[in-house]
Amino acid sequence: MSTRAVLEVIALDAVDAVAAQAGGADRLELVTDMAADGLTPPVRTFAGIRAAVDIDLRVMLRLADGFAAGDLDRLVQAARELRAAGATEFVLGFLDGHGCVDLDAVERIVGELDGAAWTFHRAVDRAADRDALRKQLDGLPGLDTYLTAGSPHGVDDGLPTLLAEAARRGEPGYEPRLLVGGGLRLDHVPALLAARIDGFHIGGAARPDGWSGPVSATAVEEWRRAVDGQ
Template sequence: MSGMLEVIVTDVADARAAADGGADRLELVADPRRGGMTPSPGTVSAVLAATDLPVRVMVRRTESHALSEHMAATLCRDVESLPMATEFVCGGIDLPGVPSLALEPVIAAFGGRRWTFHRALDDAPDLLAASTAAVLLPGCDQVLTAGDPAGVDAGMPRLRAVLRDPDLAAFLLIGGGVTLGNLPALLTAGARGVHLGRSVREDGTWDRPVSSQSVRTAADMVHAEGRS
């Protein structure tokens, strides 16, 4: 099975560049400097109209992964404002490694639409157990993790360990500091899904648009590894 490359985008131009470069899926966010927040309905509609790729829409309002009932209610309203979205990204914890019970109404608002559990488990004491708990949540089919809050370079030992579990590896999306430089090591470790952000932007900064050439370089690596 070929590997899967997801690219963070913020607008139509990003989406088109990522698609031209060979991305398999897009994660649509606002304010990527803060880790990605809920985009506006207008942006979601425009991006969906501009690409045939699957688009996972971020639902998030704060950088904290702690999720209160009040914040969960806000996220529910965000979901309700995005009826055109077909896939989502969200996350929340009560304690390190424990998916938040406050996610229940948000998951209900997704209405069966698929979603990714977003990086809230990076500091879990037992990443394998925490990721397994997340993918058992209704509708969750992937866990985005760097293995460590500092990013994949720091998380590599833990990522190698969890990727050795073939049942879980299929549900992991590796992202958070992935670059064209460390991507080969992640693929060798068994990563099947890879998530890239700044590293496929011009000048490697959020201030610049997605580079289709950089996406193509990453896509060629990811897809070649998936065929090997």
């Protein structure tokens, strides 16, 4: 039996979440403050969205723009509070000043997640060495996805990297799903599907009026059809 591709949509509130689910999203990434590329939402926002929809929710653990971990004690507290409120999936990723994975920070946060599933986000696209980062994270509990455009400049530039990494599926560090996002367009989807990439992440593409407007169920439906190869 074939498993359909995962379509993940960024949601800022319950209105977004309801529209995304209605359009056929499999999962939501919950963030606040897209001006900073997505930060940890308040627990009350998570709780409101959790009450509004029944699809999977991945909650961002990130306190400031950029990819430094920052105040780890605050991050740990945020993770604990979200877990206590019922969050079971997360998004995180930290680099040091040299572009290497901040393994101490990642391990400390993952230690608070009690085995919960999590995505290493687009910090991988800013890494000095993507392959080294993947191998350093290999085997960490719960890591099942990399959110990546293949390049810090977006999918147009990163497509060759994405296709090369998809071809390495099964190698150490390459077991997690590739969730492609960051300048992703509908015309990218056929080549990604042909490479057996089965994860797609959209933010602005689900919002005809930009970030000042809500998610459109109709826009999500169009993406649902595309990632299903229709």
